Amino acid sequence: MTKSNIRNFCIIAHIDHGKSTLADRLLEKTGTIEKRNMIKQVLDDMDLEQERGITIKLHAIQMKYNSPDGEVYTLNLIDTPGHVDFSYEVSRSLAACEGALLVVDATQGVEAQTISNLYLAIDNGLEIIPVINKIDLQNSMVDEVTEQIIELIGCKKEDILLTSAKVGTGTDEILESIVHRIPAAKIEPEKPLRALIFDSKFDIYRGVIVYIRVFEGSLKPGDKIKSFFTGNTFEAEEVGHLRMGRSKSGQLDSGDVGYLIAGIKDLNESKVGDTIYRTDQPITEPLPGYKDVKPMVFSGIYPSSTEDFENLRDSLSKLKLNDAALTFEPETSAALGFGFRCGFLGMLHLEIIQERLDREYNLNIISTVPNVEFIVYTTKGEKLIVDNPSLMPDPQKIDYIEEPYITANIITPTEFIGNLMKLANERRGVFLATNYVDAKRVDLHFDFPLSEIVFDFYDKLKSYSRGYASFDYDFKDFRESKLVKLDILLNGDPVDALSTIVHRDKAFEWGKKLCAKLRQLIPKQMYEVAIQATIGSKVIARETISAMRKNVTAKCYGGDISRKRKLLEKQKEGKKRMKQIGSVEIPQEAFHAVLSLDT
Amino acid sequence: MSGLYIHIPFCRKRCNYCDFFFITNTKRKKEFLNALSSEISLLSDQYNGEKFDTVFFGGGTPTVLTSAEISDVIKNLEDSFNIDINSEITMESNPEDFSDVSTDNYLKAGINRFSFGVQSFIDSELKFLTRQHTSEMAEQVIRLTSSLTKNISVDIIYSLPLQTEEDINYSISKAIDCGANHISAYSLTYEKGTVLYKSAEKNPLLKKDPLKDSEFYFKVSERLISEGFEHYEISNFARPGYRSRHNLKYWTYKNYLGLGPSSHSFFFNKRWNNLRSYSGYVKTLIENRLPSENKYKPDTEQIKLEYIMLGLRSEGVNFDTFKKLTGENFETEYKSETEELFSAGLAFIKDGNLKLTEKGYSIADEITARFF
Numbered sequence: 001m002t003k004s005n006i007r008n009f010c011i012i013a014h015i016d017h018g019k020s021t022l023a024d025r026l027l028e029k030t031g032t033i034e035k036r037n038m039i040k041q042v043l044d045d046m047d048l049e050q051e052r053g054i055t056i057k058l059h060a061i062q063m064k065y066n067s068p069d070g071e072v073y074t075l076n077l078i079d080t081p082g083h084v085d086f087s088y089e090v091s092r093s094l095a096a097c098e099g100a101l102l103v104v105d106a107t108q109g110v111e112a113q114t115i116s117n118l119y120l121a122i123d124n125g126l127e128i129i130p131v132i133n134k135i136d137l138q139n140s141m142v143d144e145v146t147e148q149i150i151e152l153i154g155c156k157k158e159d160i161l162l163t164s165a166k167v168g169t170g171t172d173e174i175l176e177s178i179v180h181r182i183p184a185a186k187i188e189p190e191k192p193l194r195a196l197i198f199d200s201k202f203d204i205y206r207g208v209i210v211y212i213r214v215f216e217g218s219l220k221p222g223d224k225i226k227s228f229f230t231g232n233t234f235e236a237e238e239v240g241h242l243r244m245g246r247s248k249s250g251q252l253d254s255g256d257v258g259y260l261i262a263g264i265k266d267l268n269e270s271k272v273g274d275t276i277y278r279t280d281q282p283i284t285e286p287l288p289g290y291k292d293v294k295p296m297v298f299s300g301i302y303p304s305s306t307e308d309f310e311n312l313r314d315s316l317s318k319l320k321l322n323d324a325a326l327t328f329e330p331e332t333s334a335a336l337g338f339g340f341r342c343g344f345l346g347m348l349h350l351e352i353i354q355e356r357l358d359r360e361y362n363l364n365i366i367s368t369v370p371n372v373e374f375i376v377y378t379t380k381g382e383k384l385i386v387d388n389p390s391l392m393p394d395p396q397k398i399d400y401i402e403e404p405y406i407t408a409n410i411i412t413p414t415e416f417i418g419n420l421m422k423l424a425n426e427r428r429g430v431f432l433a434t435n436y437v438d439a440k441r442v443d444l445h446f447d448f449p450l451s452e453i454v455f456d457f458y459d460k461l462k463s464y465s466r467g468y469a470s471f472d473y474d475f476k477d478f479r480e481s482k483l484v485k486l487d488i489l490l491n492g493d494p495v496d497a498l499s500t501i502v503h504r505d506k507a508f509e510w511g512k513k514l515c516a517k518l519r520q521l522i523p524k525q526m527y528e529v530a531i532q533a534t535i536g537s538k539v540i541a542r543e544t545i546s547a548m549r550k551n552v553t554a555k556c557y558g559g560d561i562s563r564k565r566k567l568l569e570k571q572k573e574g575k576k577r578m579k580q581i582g583s584v585e586i587p588q589e590a591f592h593a594v595l596s597l598d599t
Numbered sequence: 600m601s602g603l604y605i606h607i608p609f610c611r612k613r614c615n616y617c618d619f620f621f622i623t624n625t626k627r628k629k630e631f632l633n634a635l636s637s638e639i640s641l642l643s644d645q646y647n648g649e650k651f652d653t654v655f656f657g658g659g660t661p662t663v664l665t666s667a668e669i670s671d672v673i674k675n676l677e678d679s680f681n682i683d684i685n686s687e688i689t690m691e692s693n694p695e696d697f698s699d700v701s702t703d704n705y706l707k708a709g710i711n712r713f714s715f716g717v718q719s720f721i722d723s724e725l726k727f728l729t730r731q732h733t734s735e736m737a738e739q740v741i742r743l744t745s746s747l748t749k750n751i752s753v754d755i756i757y758s759l760p761l762q763t764e765e766d767i768n769y770s771i772s773k774a775i776d777c778g779a780n781h782i783s784a785y786s787l788t789y790e791k792g793t794v795l796y797k798s799a800e801k802n803p804l805l806k807k808d809p810l811k812d813s814e815f816y817f818k819v820s821e822r823l824i825s826e827g828f829e830h831y832e833i834s835n836f837a838r839p840g841y842r843s844r845h846n847l848k849y850w851t852y853k854n855y856l857g858l859g860p861s862s863h864s865f866f867f868n869k870r871w872n873n874l875r876s877y878s879g880y881v882k883t884l885i886e887n888r889l890p891s892e893n894k895y896k897p898d899t900e901q902i903k904l905e906y907i908m909l910g911l912r913s914e915g916v917n918f919d920t921f922k923k924l925t926g927e928n929f930e931t932e933y934k935s936e937t938e939e940l941f942s943a944g945l946a947f948i949k950d951g952n953l954k955l956t957e958k959g960y961s962i963a964d965e966i967t968a969r970f971f
Contacts, residue, residue, distance in 0.1 A: 526965055527943040549813035552833055552912075552963040555785060559604060559849045559863035562870055562893075565905050571964065572971040583939055 295343025745778025
């Protein structure tokens with residue numbers, strides 16, 4: 001085993017704490033990219049990402065750094081996605097590194113998401129280099145943040161670097177620290193190839209482009225290779241390093257970070273976290289940490305007009321090319337017709353897909369209220385997985401139901417503890433522990449039913465803490481809960497797309513609020529409409545929409561019939577955005593009514 | 600038989616709620632009458648095989664024309680088209696244009712139905728609507744006319760800002776008392792571009808109150824029906840034998856030929872309109888060309904919708920007529936829609952017609968959209 005000049009690292013930071021700006025400075029300083037060519041923040045290249053200030057998909061980039069010590073180092077910066085929905089992908093990116101820059105905003109301090117990613121990094125044995133950013137700002141609290149970091153990772157004060165990525169101060173120190181504090185990538189060329197897939201993307205010309213970290217052995221075009229977990233075999237067509245684009249090379253060696261093209265057609269044939277090896281050098285052990293990522297949140301997605309069904313299928317298939325975590329299967333709804341039950345990693349993931357369908361594929365869709373997956377044990381002893389509330393068996397056939405729980409960290413200034421305890425209580429949270437981050441901030445640890453954080457939890461968290469609390473979670477287990485299926489009937493007809501599974505204790509209030517909300521959202525119809533919330537055959541809430549009073553234009557004379565017809569055609573065009581259910585027309589917003597309930 | 604419509608594009612002044620086409624320069628009457636004359640002669644050959652049994656002078660303000668001028672136009676029409684001896688010949692009339700002898704003169708000229716643009720018998724309301732007459736003037740003219748002919752219609756506008764139920768009842772009573780056997784009751788509409796529309800944008804007090812509007816709509820219907828009027832179109836009521844035969848041409852999918860600027864026509868399965876611009880209209884006729892534009896033939900789908908829309912607003916969708924027009928069976932084609940209307944008490948079937956109830960009339964646009 002020899003020492004190398006390769007350093008593989010990533011940046012851990014909360015949204016807006018300056019990760020992208022710092023990355024830009026490093027790229028500039030190492031001459032990887034010239035200043036005048038910089039489009040603000042190179043790493044986030046999807047429109048949506050830039051708008052939301054988050055990185056959704058990972059990228060990696062290689063820099064050559066001329067150190068004052070006379071050596072030239074290869075620095076591979078591996079980017080990490082910045083949201084809770086993608087924590088598995090974050091963990092695989094971290095696994096490809098030996099070290100991490102922990103970037104904390106001097107004006108904000110440590111946030112929950114930073115902490116959970118930091119723990120992931122520590123779990124992966126990474127060397128942590130703490131960096132306090134934005135020290136040039138007037139309201140920076142360098143001393144306080146220093147204290148928080150020391151408390152958090154137990155480092156010394158002088159280990160913490162101070163920078164202003166925006167201004168460019170401290171970049172040299174950071175580069176030197178990367179070289180001298182982060183362990184060099186181990187070089188073990190004599191061993192059989194073991195390479196970790198930490199990301200992949202689909203390219204319409206080349207198929208799947210796999211991003212890998214080679215731990216042991218080497219890989220060159222022509223090698224017959226196999227994915228350990230999926231068991232698929234391929235032949236390597238092209239390998240190379242990642243600069244501002246792909247840079248072809250003859251071989252990837254132990255320690256390297258790069259890409260692989262191997263005629264792979266589907267992201268699911270080469271999953272993130274899988275280990276690539278050569279068929280002529282069989283291995284007994286894969287690299288650790290592989291997980292089959294499963295969707296956690298489900299929603300029915302339907303085209304507004306039935307003729308768009310095939311279009312929607314094509315669009316989802318295209319999105320899936322670059323998003324292995326997205327799942328979809330055809331389903332039918334009595335209310336909405338033909339559509340797809342889609343699975344997502346979390347709410348952000350869901351929103352991104354919805355938005356992309358709208359923006360990139362120009363599809364007008366209706367999506368049902370998101371739900372989690374339930375495990376239903378029937379009185380006959382069967383175990384059913386239910387990811388669509390309308391498919392829940394009749395109550396008398398159910399022995400018991402289990403729902404997914406997550407474990408969550410909420411970091412908050414101490415003054416909001418009371419508020420957040422109240423919120424946790426409202427959301428059936430199970431309190432586990434409190435850890436003080438520093439004198440003023442605390443890390444509250446809870447378990448929550450996942451279904452309780454699917455609806456507006458994040459917004460509530462922010463409003464209960466005046467924006468200060470941050471939140472992170474991970475899936476924990478399935479637990480038995482007293483759950484019931486709440487149905488909505490319009491003039492006696494059940495609307496399957498509005499069914500929800502709720503906790504029994506909340507059902508009455510929930511039903512009442514949902515009926516009231518629907519009453520606001522459904523416009524007056526030709527006749528009275530009764531909205532009922534039911535559990536089984538029992539009506540628990542009711543609202544009435546009175547009949548429309550008057551809708552007629554007075555004048556239709558002078559013989560100008562075309563004008564009048566066109567007006568009505570326009571009116572009908574507006575109605576196309578409504579769904580006819582039984583005799584009632586429902587606007588699309590109504591299907592999201594549950595999401596905007598004030599619970 | 601078909602209808603003839605003549606648009607007289609003059610008004611002395613624009614009312615604040617009106618978006619109809621007209622000009623206020625009555626000095627150009629002669630020029631217009633010449634153009635109209637050319638239009639009549641250009642059309643007469645083409646329509647010599649057609650029979651007409653209604654003539655309608657609309658506007659604008661037809662009573663800007665003297666009885667002599669009206670007489671000339673009617674004579675010209677009778678010479679050029681095949682007009683039935685029992686034709687209904689209506690003239691929209693503004694009370695302020697009438698003297699003691701006007702009605703008699705117009706009757707002699709050939710007019711046999713007067714449609715008075717009264718709008719209200721309350722002076723403050725007339726002022727609000729910027730009408731040129733007073734309630735007293737209107738009453739006098741209508742009573743006088745009524746002594747000479749029973750074929751009188753009165754226009755009333757309801758849902759004025761601050762109008763009370765007593766107010767609207769008063770105007771209706773007065774109209775009946777003066778001798779109206781036909782009443783057109785319109786809910787005030789705020790047409791884009793009108794003075795009224797702009798005022799309402801600025802002053803929320805002038806905005807229409809939908810609750811009150813709906814209430815008044817039913818009150819007006821109830822009142823007129825109790826007085827022996829039949830509600831035969833959304834905004835039109837008539838005692839038996841006094842329906843507007845001309846307007847029914849539009850609503851029952853009959854042919855009509857429009858003359859004068861901005862008039863509309865439906866003939867030989869085609870729809871078109873005349874040029875909206877007065878000067879364009881005159882100029883084209885001086886060049887001896889017809890001033891028509893936007894000519895098109897509605898396709899079956901459009902015919903269907905137009906017929907349903909018109910039928911539902913008036914005497915009903917006649918199943919035989921529907922079959923003749925579209926080749927389709929209305930009852931089977933729209934089974935679920937009609938059943939829905941029955942069960943909600945919004946429509947009924949009588950003598951092979953699907954007709955809306957009073958409640959159905961009030962939401963006719965919504966109902967029609969269901970058939971689209």
